[in-house]
Amino acid sequence: MSEVAVTAPVGAPAARGPFALRGVLALVTVGSAVFLLLLYAIGAGWNGSAGRTATETADSNALNGFTALADLLERRGQEVIRTRGRLSAGIDEWDGNLLVITPGLGTDPAELGEVIEARRYQGPTVVILPKWVVVPVGEVEGEDVPDDWVRTLPGPAPEWFARVPEFAGMALAHGTSARWQGAGLRGAPANPKMVQALVNTTDKQLLPLVTDGEGDLLVGYWNRGGWHPALAALGGISFSRAEEDAQDADIYPLVIVAEPDLFNNSGMADRTRARAAVAVIEAAMDETAIEGADAMPIVFDSTIDGLGQGQNLLTLAFRPPFLAATLCLLVAMLVIGWRAFRRFGSPLAAPPAMALGKTQLASNGAALIQRARRWHLLGAPYAALVAGRIAAALQIRAGDEAAREAAIDAALDRQGHPGPRFAPTAESLRQARRLPDVLRGAAALRSIERTLTK
Numbered sequence: 001m002s003e004v005a006v007t008a009p010v011g012a013p014a015a016r017g018p019f020a021l022r023g024v025l026a027l028v029t030v031g032s033a034v035f036l037l038l039l040y041a042i043g044a045g046w047n048g049s050a051g052r053t054a055t056e057t058a059d060s061n062a063l064n065g066f067t068a069l070a071d072l073l074e075r076r077g078q079e080v081i082r083t084r085g086r087l088s089a090g091i092d093e094w095d096g097n098l099l100v101i102t103p104g105l106g107t108d109p110a111e112l113g114e115v116i117e118a119r120r121y122q123g124p125t126v127v128i129l130p131k132w133v134v135v136p137v138g139e140v141e142g143e144d145v146p147d148d149w150v151r152t153l154p155g156p157a158p159e160w161f162a163r164v165p166e167f168a169g170m171a172l173a174h175g176t177s178a179r180w181q182g183a184g185l186r187g188a189p190a191n192p193k194m195v196q197a198l199v200n201t202t203d204k205q206l207l208p209l210v211t212d213g214e215g216d217l218l219v220g221y222w223n224r225g226g227w228h229p230a231l232a233a234l235g236g237i238s239f240s241r242a243e244e245d246a247q248d249a250d251i252y253p254l255v256i257v258a259e260p261d262l263f264n265n266s267g268m269a270d271r272t273r274a275r276a277a278v279a280v281i282e283a284a285m286d287e288t289a290i291e292g293a294d295a296m297p298i299v300f301d302s303t304i305d306g307l308g309q310g311q312n313l314l315t316l317a318f319r320p321p322f323l324a325a326t327l328c329l330l331v332a333m334l335v336i337g338w339r340a341f342r343r344f345g346s347p348l349a350a351p352p353a354m355a356l357g358k359t360q361l362a363s364n365g366a367a368l369i370q371r372a373r374r375w376h377l378l379g380a381p382y383a384a385l386v387a388g389r390i391a392a393a394l395q396i397r398a399g400d401e402a403a404r405e406a407a408i409d410a411a412l413d414r415q416g417h418p419g420p421r422f423a424p425t426a427e428s429l430r431q432a433r434r435l436p437d438v439l440r441g442a443a444a445l446r447s448i449e450r451t452l453t454k
Helices: 021-044 067-075 109-121 137-141 229-234 241-246 271-284 305-307 313-317 323-340 358-372 376-394 400-416 422-431 434-451
Strands: 080-083 098-101 127-128 134-136 151-156 173-174 180-182 185-187 194-199 206-212 216-223 254-257 298-301
Touching: 067 080, 067 241, 067 271, 067 298, 080 173, 098 109, 109 127, 109 305, 127 271, 137 241, 180 216, 185 271, 206 229, 206 271, 216 271, 229 271, 254 271, 313 323, 376 400, 376 422, 376 434, 400 422, 400 434, 422 434
Parallel strands: 080 298, 098 127, 098 298, 127 254
Antiparallel strands: 134 151, 173 194, 180 185, 180 206, 194 216, 206 216, 216 254
16 A cells, blocks of 8 residues: 655645744843843842931931041041941951941841841951931921931930840940040040940949949940950950950950940040040950051941841842843853753763862861861961971071071061061961961961062
8 A cells, every 4th residue: 555645735824833933032022121120129229218318327427427437547547348238147248357336226136136246256346326316407496407407316225225135234324424534535525414324234244444424334345255455454454364364365345335425426526535436446456466467447337227238149240340240141041041951961970979189188177177266276387388388499498497487587688578577477377366367377478478489
């Protein structure tokens, strides 16, 4: 039986899909554009609050703002950073910096307590408590004045203060005082009729730095079992040998400022108050620097006061200069998606569950040191390793450690190197106890090594 070929009639139209090609392309294009616009709006924070401001921040020129303090610290050579990145979502980002927190009357106590506790082993923290309430001048005076004019009025003690675990048992009190003293200085308050002080601090390790005429605490630091010699010297506080032996050098201080008029723009109008504020901040960060390393940056936070702007990957991805990379990534995703339906070759074998080799051994050792927080064990071996490499490169045959380091310093002198010497830098690294100190010391030694061996 012969086969019969079945064919379509000549000239018959080809079968068509239910949707036109142009309609599908337009639908996909418009939908993708709207979706990308939605993602960008979420990341950019298009929520109608772009014009909202607060006065108790380092960006505010109001009397209760802290622009003057930030500018003064910058003029003294300090690196000052003003951030609106969410602290509780990226606390590790500010590890090794001094953080200045200026909470307002509406601050979330849980978030503030979380940040304070996390900063215990990350860096010094200065918390400046609120005292004033800011209202538009037009609402108080009944006059037609510019919208950005405000007036400060005495406010109540923040309701959240007693709900912060670190402040439990303490209380804020308002009163009058004609003078203050501390940090080797004395002067008059910015508003003697409205002075805010901390009371009921007997059950806390809160040590006074600045007090009022009645002895109430205006500025103090919470020892928390840490070793803070600069703050102790500033406050004229001495410890016994047994107390110093029990103190932990890895714990950073928490400075609490109950009287904000010592630090805000109103307080900076007086030279003595400005000197006291700078002395407290610089004492809180004094013991962290080592020779040849940069000073600790000072971060002024605005998120606790309600001006947080989440710096997430979505926001950064759609801002220059990362926008071009994002577009390239989208194109690459389309290509990868197309290739996913056309697999080439057989699937790759799964890697072994346990990686082998020297790299994994080094990673395991580093993870153990990080988990145990024994940073001080890294300084001496690394200093000896760098000294050995430099000695081998310069053919220094001295076997004694001191002689070898002296020979390295002599080589630096012959080259006219203007930076720090090798011996004191290595000794600073060997004495380092905190991770930021170890990293700075290691970087300084590595810089010397590159100078001599390049």
